[in-house]
Amino acid sequence: MIICRCEEVTYGELKNTAETYNCSARELKLRTRAGMGYCGGRTCRSMVDSIAHASTERDVTQVTLKYQPPIRPVSFGSLGEITK
Amino acid sequence: MNRVIVIGAGPSGLSAAITIAENGNEVLILDEYMLAGGRLLGQLYEEENGKWWNGIKESKSLHDKAVALGIEIRLGTPVSNIEKLDGSWVIYTDEETHYTQHLLLATGAAEVPLPIPGWTLPGVMSVGAAQVMTNVHRVKPGNRGVIIGVNVLSSAIAMELKLADIDVACITLPKMNQVTKESGNPMDVMNSLLHVSHMAPSAFVKFGSKLMKNEFMKKMGITFFPKKGVKMWDIPIMLRKAVINIYGENAVEGVTIATINASGEVIEGTEENISADFVCIAGGLYPLAELAAVAGCPFYYIEELGGYVPLHNKRMETVLDGLYVAGNITGVEGAKVAISQGVTAGLAIANNLSGGKQEVEINEAIKRIEHTRDNAFIQFHPAVKEGKEKLQRYWEEYGQEVKVGVTS
Numbered sequence: 001m002i003i004c005r006c007e008e009v010t011y012g013e014l015k016n017t018a019e020t021y022n023c024s025a026r027e028l029k030l031r032t033r034a035g036m037g038y039c040g041g042r043t044c045r046s047m048v049d050s051i052a053h054a055s056t057e058r059d060v061t062q063v064t065l066k067y068q069p070p071i072r073p074v075s076f077g078s079l080g081e082i083t084k
Numbered sequence: 085m086n087r088v089i090v091i092g093a094g095p096s097g098l099s100a101a102i103t104i105a106e107n108g109n110e111v112l113i114l115d116e117y118m119l120a121g122g123r124l125l126g127q128l129y130e131e132e133n134g135k136w137w138n139g140i141k142e143s144k145s146l147h148d149k150a151v152a153l154g155i156e157i158r159l160g161t162p163v164s165n166i167e168k169l170d171g172s173w174v175i176y177t178d179e180e181t182h183y184t185q186h187l188l189l190a191t192g193a194a195e196v197p198l199p200i201p202g203w204t205l206p207g208v209m210s211v212g213a214a215q216v217m218t219n220v221h222r223v224k225p226g227n228r229g230v231i232i233g234v235n236v237l238s239s240a241i242a243m244e245l246k247l248a249d250i251d252v253a254c255i256t257l258p259k260m261n262q263v264t265k266e267s268g269n270p271m272d273v274m275n276s277l278l279h280v281s282h283m284a285p286s287a288f289v290k291f292g293s294k295l296m297k298n299e300f301m302k303k304m305g306i307t308f309f310p311k312k313g314v315k316m317w318d319i320p321i322m323l324r325k326a327v328i329n330i331y332g333e334n335a336v337e338g339v340t341i342a343t344i345n346a347s348g349e350v351i352e353g354t355e356e357n358i359s360a361d362f363v364c365i366a367g368g369l370y371p372l373a374e375l376a377a378v379a380g381c382p383f384y385y386i387e388e389l390g391g392y393v394p395l396h397n398k399r400m401e402t403v404l405d406g407l408y409v410a411g412n413i414t415g416v417e418g419a420k421v422a423i424s425q426g427v428t429a430g431l432a433i434a435n436n437l438s439g440g441k442q443e444v445e446i447n448e449a450i451k452r453i454e455h456t457r458d459n460a461f462i463q464f465h466p467a468v469k470e471g472k473e474k475l476q477r478y479w480e481e482y483g484q485e486v487k488v489g490v491t492s
Contacts (some may be wrong), residue, residue, distance in 0.1 A: 001199055001200070001201045001203070002199075002203075002204050003199055004261075007203065011199060011261065011263075015262060025145060043197060044195065044197070046196050046370065046391075047197060047199055047263045050262060050263045050265070051157060054262040055342075056266075058385060059385075060384055060385040060386075061382075061383075061384060061385075062382075062383060063377055063383045063392050066377070067374045067377040067378050068378070069164060069165035069176075069378050070164035070165055070176075071163075071164055071165065071374040071375065072116065072162040072163070072164045074164045074178060075178070078178045078179070080465045081311075
């Protein structure tokens with residue numbers, strides 16, 4: 001069962017990694033690449049977060065999976081301010 | 085340059101902008117969608133007094149009011165980043181970069197996905213997508229659907245699909261896994277449903293919910309909950325079944341469901357197929373706070389509010405100078421609460437621009453939020469009030485820490 005569609009990471013892979021390394025959401029992301037594809041984790045973020053927190057305690061005082069700009073897809077043209 | 089910028093043209097963003105403009109200030113609204121109204125657009129339900137709440141009408145009236153006040157609204161304009169540079173907020177969109185001293189984030193909420201085997205097949209969508217297709221675009225998502233996830237949002241949308249003459253085969257639970265834990269556990273679902281039982285059209289459910297005040301009765305309720313479900317608007321709601329697979333060759337052809345025990349475990353040998361040409365996944369909502377996160381707001385995880393929320397006070401001010409929040413970004417609630425939060429944020433901004441002329445109105449607006457919350461027809465989380473109190477405590481603690489940090 002696919003969880004991260006962009007990087008094609010499965011539920012089984014995430015669950016095994018989380019259980020093997022007893023890792024934080026961030027570590028789980030870095031080990032599997034889930035949430036690191038071109039959508040920036042917009043679909044799978046909360047699922048990766050849930051799987052990690054099935055085996056580790058949640059830190060309620062900070063966002064576990066950091067948001068990075070751009071938070072919406074931007075073309076290279078717009079990003080580099082190239083006018084047509 | 086005193087133009088205020090509002091990101092999000094939903095109920096809170098529009099009402100904030102209206103309030104700011106009514107107090108004599110210029111406002112620009114940005115929204116990534118092609119229509120103003122946000123999630124309000126899809127709403128359509130009958131209230132306790134028998135009147136219908138039509139989101140399209142409500143959105144139009146807010147939009148028209150904003151336009152009449154001279155507010156500029158740019159639709160189809162996603163914001164990809166914000167940052168503070170030389171004392172101004174800088175807002176990046178595809179076409180243009182905007183600058184302001186006062187920025188309101190009214191970005192609303194997003195849907196929580198529930199992974200189920202087969203959920204990447206065409207024809208599987210979030211329940212909100214089915215709502216937007218049906219009520220906003222007037223396109224049928226399919227002829228016969230199955231809704232996975234039993235909650236306030238999914239039952240309201242099931243009724244809307246029914247109104248549009250779309251067949252809903254059933255509303256049922258997802259198979260439990262590490263992601264679907266609470267949505268897949270009949271006891272947890274039953275608990276959250278008891279808080280909305282006043283909405284049920286069936287006297288049986290209303291009466292039943294009164295009997296289920298204690299844990300023992302709830303357990304009994306789940307154990308004896310009819311396997312075929314109870315019907316709401318003629319749609320079976322099945323708390324003792326779960327979807328274990330969505331099947332189809334190139335698109336959804338149906339789902340396989342199985343009976344589950346009171347704690348959500350599948351009972352083998354009970355599998356059966358239900359044919360459907362679309363499937364809706366209803367995992368609930370969480371505050372969409374990406375922009376507050378990239379801006380550097382402190383965040384707290386408050387389950388009662390739907391997840392991580394940016395720290396803010398009752399005047400809807402964040403700890404960052406000139407950055408405000410309103411609506412579902414501050415916690416998942418109904419549109420009426422969002423509107424009253426928008427008014428409060430709008431007054432706070434107008435007050436900061438005028439040097440303190442709106443103090444009395446702000447206090448009244450804060451009281452109105454609480455009053456609206458207490459009288460809300462739909463409560464997404466039964467303990468939303470406690471969640472707001474938690475947030476207030478975090479705010480006070482944070483203020484003290486900052487003060488200590490400055491003096492020491």
